[in-house]
Amino acid sequence: MSNQNQEIKVENLEIPDRIKKDYIDEGITELNPPQRKAVNSGLMDGDDMIVASPTASGKTFIAELAMVNQVVKQEKTAVYIVPLKALASEKYQDFSERYENLNVRISVGDLDDEGKGLDNADIVVTTSEKLDSMLRHNPSWIHNIGLVVTDEIHLLTSPERGPTLEVTLTRLRELLDFQMLGLSATISNSSELATWLDAELVESSYRPVDLEHGVYWQNEVEFFTGDEEIDEEDDSSAPEGFKTGAEVKKQEEKKDEGRTEFIDDVHGRGVTNIIEDTLEQEKQAIVFCNSRKGAEKSSDRAGKVTDNDIDYQERQELEEYADRIVNVLGSPTSQCKRLAENVRKGAAFHHAGLVTEQRNLVEEAFRKGLIRTVSATPTLAAGVNLPAFRVIIRDLKRYTGSGMDFIPVLEYEQMTGRAGRPKYDDRGEAISIAKNPGMKDEILNRYILGEPERIQSKLAVKPVLRMHTLALVASKFCTDMDELLSFYKKTFYAHQFEEMSEVEAQIKDVVDQLIDYGFLHEEELEATKVGRRVSELYIDPDSAHRMLQSLEKAQQKEAVKPVSYLFMLARTSEMNPPLRVKDKEWSDYEQMLMDARDYLLESIPNEWDVEYESFMNSMKTAAMMQAWIGENDEEKLMNEFNIAPGGIRAKMRNADWLVYAAKELARTEELDTDKDLEKLRIRLKHGIKEELLSLVKYDQIGRVRARKLHDNGVRDMEDIREVSFEKLKKLIGKRTAKKLKKQVGEENIFDRENIMDYFD
Numbered sequence: 001m002s003n004q005n006q007e008i009k010v011e012n013l014e015i016p017d018r019i020k021k022d023y024i025d026e027g028i029t030e031l032n033p034p035q036r037k038a039v040n041s042g043l044m045d046g047d048d049m050i051v052a053s054p055t056a057s058g059k060t061f062i063a064e065l066a067m068v069n070q071v072v073k074q075e076k077t078a079v080y081i082v083p084l085k086a087l088a089s090e091k092y093q094d095f096s097e098r099y100e101n102l103n104v105r106i107s108v109g110d111l112d113d114e115g116k117g118l119d120n121a122d123i124v125v126t127t128s129e130k131l132d133s134m135l136r137h138n139p140s141w142i143h144n145i146g147l148v149v150t151d152e153i154h155l156l157t158s159p160e161r162g163p164t165l166e167v168t169l170t171r172l173r174e175l176l177d178f179q180m181l182g183l184s185a186t187i188s189n190s191s192e193l194a195t196w197l198d199a200e201l202v203e204s205s206y207r208p209v210d211l212e213h214g215v216y217w218q219n220e221v222e223f224f225t226g227d228e229e230i231d232e233e234d235d236s237s238a239p240e241g242f243k244t245g246a247e248v249k250k251q252e253e254k255k256d257e258g259r260t261e262f263i264d265d266v267h268g269r270g271v272t273n274i275i276e277d278t279l280e281q282e283k284q285a286i287v288f289c290n291s292r293k294g295a296e297k298s299s300d301r302a303g304k305v306t307d308n309d310i311d312y313q314e315r316q317e318l319e320e321y322a323d324r325i326v327n328v329l330g331s332p333t334s335q336c337k338r339l340a341e342n343v344r345k346g347a348a349f350h351h352a353g354l355v356t357e358q359r360n361l362v363e364e365a366f367r368k369g370l371i372r373t374v375s376a377t378p379t380l381a382a383g384v385n386l387p388a389f390r391v392i393i394r395d396l397k398r399y400t401g402s403g404m405d406f407i408p409v410l411e412y413e414q415m416t417g418r419a420g421r422p423k424y425d426d427r428g429e430a431i432s433i434a435k436n437p438g439m440k441d442e443i444l445n446r447y448i449l450g451e452p453e454r455i456q457s458k459l460a461v462k463p464v465l466r467m468h469t470l471a472l473v474a475s476k477f478c479t480d481m482d483e484l485l486s487f488y489k490k491t492f493y494a495h496q497f498e499e500m501s502e503v504e505a506q507i508k509d510v511v512d513q514l515i516d517y518g519f520l521h522e523e524e525l526e527a528t529k530v531g532r533r534v535s536e537l538y539i540d541p542d543s544a545h546r547m548l549q550s551l552e553k554a555q556q557k558e559a560v561k562p563v564s565y566l567f568m569l570a571r572t573s574e575m576n577p578p579l580r581v582k583d584k585e586w587s588d589y590e591q592m593l594m595d596a597r598d599y600l601l602e603s604i605p606n607e608w609d610v611e612y613e614s615f616m617n618s619m620k621t622a623a624m625m626q627a628w629i630g631e632n633d634e635e636k637l638m639n640e641f642n643i644a645p646g647g648i649r650a651k652m653r654n655a656d657w658l659v660y661a662a663k664e665l666a667r668t669e670e671l672d673t674d675k676d677l678e679k680l681r682i683r684l685k686h687g688i689k690e691e692l693l694s695l696v697k698y699d700q701i702g703r704v705r706a707r708k709l710h711d712n713g714v715r716d717m718e719d720i721r722e723v724s725f726e727k728l729k730k731l732i733g734k735r736t737a738k739k740l741k742k743q744v745g746e747e748n749i750f751d752r753e754n755i756m757d758y759f760d
Helices: 017-022 033-040 059-073 085-098 128-135 140-144 153-157 162-175 190-196 245-256 266-280 292-309 312-326 334-344 356-367 409-416 437-448 462-474 481-488 492-497 501-517 529-537 541-556 562-570 583-595 612-629 634-641 645-668 674-686 703-711 717-722 725-732 734-743 752-759
Strands: 049-052 077-082 104-107 123-127 145-151 179-184 200-203 210-217 220-225 285-288 347-350 373-376 390-393 397-399 404-406 427-433
Touching: 033 049, 033 059, 033 200, 049 190, 059 077, 059 085, 059 145, 059 179, 077 085, 077 128, 085 104, 085 123, 123 128, 128 162, 140 145, 145 162, 153 162, 153 179, 153 190, 162 462, 162 481, 162 492, 179 190, 190 200, 190 492, 210 266, 210 437, 220 437, 266 285, 266 292, 266 390, 266 427, 285 292, 292 334, 292 347, 292 373, 312 334, 312 356, 334 347, 334 356, 334 634, 347 356, 356 645, 390 409, 409 437, 462 481, 462 501, 462 529, 462 541, 481 501, 501 541, 529 541, 529 645, 541 562, 541 645, 562 612, 562 645, 562 674, 583 612, 612 634, 612 645, 612 674, 634 645, 645 674, 703 725, 725 734
Parallel strands: 049 179, 049 200, 077 123, 077 145, 104 123, 145 179, 210 427, 285 373, 285 390, 347 373, 390 427
Antiparallel strands: 210 220, 397 404
């Protein structure tokens, strides 16, 4: 970050002592080029700004300068928007440590609140979805916002997150007068984005460490800088510390004499060679793969190499991490054991199939240098800050539903941006594996020399318009059709495409649909009571309509079972993607669907109808949830439904919110289903049968301990009071037994022989 010729010194800016400790004490005393550009372009004067520069170029520090300026000087609240909860946690931790005298808060959880406790916040770290949700409640604290930082603002082009971010920014700009700061990767139409936001554009290609792009093919790596190709035949032209192509090939031939048994494909062999070279330089590497299975297989291979690089002390520490990873779940799965075994060898895989605690442990051990390589899916590139000296891109294609297609250039740049650690390396290396001779030139032209794609608005999708249109009307932000259309004309979509006739037609269709659902009044553009509640609950109006219809039928049915409600949940858009029924499973799930017919709250279509396949997939999704509340462990669910623990947790979080929303909707419409839904919500949370409901209400009693207690005759409060402490200790451990006894008011009532054991 240092540059001898720069004039603007960090110490000349009014910033907290903690920043000086973090930056100046480390020798970072001057602003780097994008930071200097931002300050010179009016950052500290409150000007709106888009900063487009590579990963690790110091964009967060630009945001910090703006935050301090607004919070300390202007006494305003700064909001920092990130795309993912994991990123929010990381930024919250960083800002909390750095700004010890400021009130830093994080808000990413409950989507049915206005931001409790944020009235006195100086800095609020949140996601766009959570901020959108809070705006629907019109909280008073938002009127003190002086700065909104949007990290990864180029994700406006994301079909999943872009529309909500776009509507939220448009709405904030209409509501408030504040400084807008967007942080973006390098994109080809950053000027278009800046024009939409009426913001200054600060562009820079600066990186604190040089990034060298290479291509591996037939045991050789060729590095490219700009449009110049490095001659790998000339030792002097290869980057210092890295083998020329000839040297790598020679090493490979020697290695192949006795260790070919674990190298079973070309790109796997290439990754292994590069990892070996990385370890010789005492560096770390991240390997990006196009699938979870690919990442796991890559990690298995890497472990056979990294295992020889671990010393005794490191092995002891890795053993501790492995034990924690394998015991995260109540009953370890084969995936848990596989990851733990890799970690013991100094390797790991990282993908959405892991639960959050496992991903956090992998990241922590990697940052400490204990884990030498992480094999990951591309989600890691867009997630937490986890740089490495070398990034290896094993797969540049992935399956998209219509075949294997090349990944976007922007995604390639996000992955390669992880190469090089500013505090430790003077350069980083990004090496792509070519799968065939022609791919070498393809990688060079498409990715290394290629332009990142233009970001494009994804707002014009009916489900998105349906949800946000209801929110705009329910919060009385728009009170008639003209205001509604006027709002959408201020979005990035309107700015990009100008022609709004198609969107206007869709908006009118959406309004008609919301009227049919009973969420808007027919006479005037105003939300009904239930429509307002749907908006506040932050669920798709279509999902709300389906659930309300199902809940009304539930009241009329004589027999309603858990599968009735589970199928209802599986039919909502929030549970997408559903579990897919494979051809070989079709007859089994068709029979299951027929067996459940009398209990379902929707009529089953004919098998030739278009909707029939959707019903089958919903049945499989409901069956997975049924298995979960039937106390089947994660391993069985993995084998039977092909869903990893991380996926199970994600589905259960969505299901939990939907059940809560269903309860609220039922209460609003005065439907008597509250008791059944509350039982189901607790069962989904813990993965238990109904007979354990009376036990899991106690702190630290989950599905495993509750089952132990129940099977040993401890089934309710009276049993807990009556059972001896000695027996309880054997069942659930001394510490938990103490807490359980205390919760039922029995902490001081033990027989004499156990009283000292309790208090020790």
